[in-house]
Amino acid sequence: MNLYAHLSELPAAEATAFRALVTRLRALPQHEPSPLLTSRILAAVADERAHPTLDVQPETRNQKPETQKPRLWYWAAAGLAACLLAVLTLFDRPADPTAADPTVWLAASQEADGSWQPAHHGGDPAYRPALTALAALALARDPADRFSADVRRACDALAALQTPDGAFGGTGRVRAYNHALATYALAALAPQDGPAAAALERAVAYSRANQSVEGGWDYEPGSEGNAAMTSWQVQALAAAAAKGIGQANIPLRKGLVWLRGAARDDGGVAYHRGSPSRSEGLAALTAHTLMTSGQAFEGLPALGRRLTVNLTAKDDAADCYRDYAKVMAFESAGDTARAETVRDGMQLRRQAGAQDPWEPIGGTLYTCAFTALARK
Amino acid sequence: MNSAPLEQLDDADLMLRVRSQDDEAAFTLLVSRHQKSLLNFFIRSGVQYDSEDLVQQTFLRLYRYRQRYVASAKFTTFLFLLARQVWIDELRRRQRRQRLAESLAAEPYEEFAAPAAPSAGVAGDLDLARALAALSEGLRQVIELAVYQDLPYAEVAEILEIPVGTVKSRMFNALAKLRELLVEKRGDTP
Numbered sequence: 045m046n047l048y049a050h051l052s053e054l055p056a057a058e059a060t061a062f063r064a065l066v067t068r069l070r071a072l073p074q075h076e077p078s079p080l081l082t083s084r085i086l087a088a089v090a091d092e093r094a095h096p097t098l099d100v101q102p103e104t105r106n107q108k109p110e111t112q113k114p115r116l117w118y119w120a121a122a123g124l125a126a127c128l129l130a131v132l133t134l135f136d137r138p139a140d141p142t143a144a145d146p147t148v149w150l151a152a153s154q155e156a157d158g159s160w161q162p163a164h165h166g167g168d169p170a171y172r173p174a175l176t177a178l179a180a181l182a183l184a185r186d187p188a189d190r191f192s193a194d195v196r197r198a199c200d201a202l203a204a205l206q207t208p209d210g211a212f213g214g215t216g217r218v219r220a221y222n223h224a225l226a227t228y229a230l231a232a233l234a235p236q237d238g239p240a241a242a243a244l245e246r247a248v249a250y251s252r253a254n255q256s257v258e259g260g261w262d263y264e265p266g267s268e269g270n271a272a273m274t275s276w277q278v279q280a281l282a283a284a285a286a287k288g289i290g291q292a293n294i295p296l297r298k299g300l301v302w303l304r305g306a307a308r309d310d311g312g313v314a315y316h317r318g319s320p321s322r323s324e325g326l327a328a329l330t331a332h333t334l335m336t337s338g339q340a341f342e343g344l345p346a347l348g349r350r351l352t353v354n355l356t357a358k359d360d361a362a363d364c365y366r367d368y369a370k371v372m373a374f375e376s377a378g379d380t381a382r383a384e385t386v387r388d389g390m391q392l393r394r395q396a397g398a399q400d401p402w403e404p405i406g407g408t409l410y411t412c413a414f415t416a417l418a419r420k
Numbered sequence: 421m422n423s424a425p426l427e428q429l430d431d432a433d434l435m436l437r438v439r440s441q442d443d444e445a446a447f448t449l450l451v452s453r454h455q456k457s458l459l460n461f462f463i464r465s466g467v468q469y470d471s472e473d474l475v476q477q478t479f480l481r482l483y484r485y486r487q488r489y490v491a492s493a494k495f496t497t498f499l500f501l502l503a504r505q506v507w508i509d510e511l512r513r514r515q516r517r518q519r520l521a522e523s524l525a526a527e528p529y530e531e532f533a534a535p536a537a538p539s540a541g542v543a544g545d546l547d548l549a550r551a552l553a554a555l556s557e558g559l560r561q562v563i564e565l566a567v568y569q570d571l572p573y574a575e576v577a578e579i580l581e582i583p584v585g586t587v588k589s590r591m592f593n594a595l596a597k598l599r600e601l602l603v604e605k606r607g608d609t610p
Contacts, residue, residue: 045573047566050588062595068548069567069598075463077455081472085451085479086444092483093442216470264470268513316513 080168087401094361146416147186150179151194153409158194158201166407173205173212173222175409177229182416184233199234202226203243210250217263224261224276227251231283231292245291248284251277252295259295259302260317270315271306271326274299275333282337300338303330307347311354324359325366327351328373335376352377357385362398364390364414371418387418431495439486451479454496458503461564465507466553474510478503497575500565504579511557551601559594562587 047066051059155161159176163169180198183191205212205226212222227247234240255261260269261277278299284292306313312322313330331351338344352373359366367390374383400411426434426449434450437443458478462471481502489498552560558580565576566587573587580587 045584045588046570047573047591050573050591054592061599065595065598066567069552069563072549072552074456074460075471077459077475078472081455081459081475082448082451084472085455085476086448088476088480089447089483092480217473263473267470 090401146412146419147183147191150182150409150412150416151191154179154194154197155201157204158197158199159205160198160409162407162409165409167409170214170218171222173202174225175413176201176205177225178413178417179409180229180233182413185417185419195233196235199230199240200238202230203234203239206243206246210246210248210253212247220261220263220273221276223247223250224273224280228276228280228283231280231287231289236287244284244287245289248281248289248292248295251281252291255295255298256302258317259298259300261299268316269302271303271313271317271323271330272315274302274306275326275329278303278333278337296337297341300334300341300344303334303338304344304347306330307334307351311351313351324355325363325369328355328366328369331355332369332372332376335373348373349377352379355382357382358389359386362390362393362400364400364411364418368414368418387420390415390418432491435486435489435495435498436491438483439489447483450482450495454499455479457569458499460568461500461503462507464552464564464568465557465560467510470510474503474506477506481506494571494575496569496571497578500569500571500579504561547602548598551598554601555594555597559590559597562590563594563598566591 048063051062051066053059054062150160153160153165155164159172160179161169162171162175167175176198180195180202183198184195202212207213211219212226213219214222227244227250230240230244230247234244251261254265255277256267256269258268260267260274262269262273278296281292281296281299285296302317306317307330308314308322310322311327313327314321314323315326328351331348334344334348334351338348355370355373357370357374367386370386371383371390374380374386394411394415426437426445429437429446429449431450431453434443434446437446438450455475458475459471462474467474478499482499485502489495552563555563561580562576565571565579566573571579573584573591576587577584582590
């Protein structure tokens, strides 16, 4: 039996009314998937293929699997990709921006208004604030301090991109990543006064207002939080607190408590707390955050170091974001040898032309910024 | 194994290729065929921000549980079984958060988001969309599967794990409730 057979069993008047209602229901507008959804799904499945998370035994029938706490670091990664992603697709350009000195290429790619426009490098324009933040953070790491003027322009550009509510545009994941990364960049790089400093105050207020009751941050208001977004927010708030912004202190403490709860006894970190899955990239990001942003809190740096114990330094597949997190985690733990191993692997994969899973989304800005951020 | 071009294969054949050969092209085709219907399934279920995440989770589960698939039922039945489980997990997460939110509601510095407002999408029949969103979960899922996915009642029953007779009664109640809500909205006398 189907719907219309069912309706035909009803009294004529009722059947007619219900058929009309069904027609109206079917005429409701359909939402279109974003252009990036297919690539996100396929990237997540490629990751699953490379790192299976569940040992699913073959069954002889179409059995539904038990509901689970989904292993969602894909979302973290996909989200990061999405957010970070707005950054890079310059492979058709003559020079390889990551070959020698990615910061030079980044500086040359800065727009006249001080931002970086992902759409000009194969990325998604929605992530302009996030990628501007990443590029600025990368330039600020230059040991010779060659780009201080560019960094200041980037901070002013971020202030100009801020919306009146303290966020940096977009909805859902886009909004979350734009805000987390832009706040982090402003907290780390903005001068003590001027429009960028005022923007930072507003951004911290937004962070505080959008923290979950559990202490984390996620894409959806009211969600418990995910390890990736919470790590970035905690790093941003720690930098803001170090700058003397008092309103950052309470959400910072709560965020660190959330991250502490995300670290499992087996050293694993999943995208969502309670999930049995594990992600090396998330474990590294969490470890780095606990060791740096949580250094003033008893037990957190030690917990962060423990999370690095089981991390591998050698990976086969390209993944700039994961590699960046590992380099930072190993460096924070004082394990310079393993940090160097990760850097070597990054370089070799770039030279071999390995495709980063997020390159199709993030473009060249993403790869270039993370390559620069992971340098010594 | 069917040797026709992939585009000409039905969903069940594609899924069998995914199961037996880990065929990426076949999986990609399944994603392209069904992502929109899944997206709208989650949006109509009330997911405001993370609907694409839930679509991604569903396809991940499809891949993860590919060995459990046999072509004894429609592919869409299997897919929406997975989608429903993703939705159940999401509801549990939300309920857990809600309980915690209630227990911490006295904390002065917390702010809580208002429930998502139903949306008809682009220029749609807002009254009907709101009425649909006002249905209980059980009634809305029957509408979703039988009206939007056009599944036979037997498959709806399998996905929702209820008897076919219950599908019929829920469908009747859902349509009656929608009509009632729409009449109330107009201010008419029923």
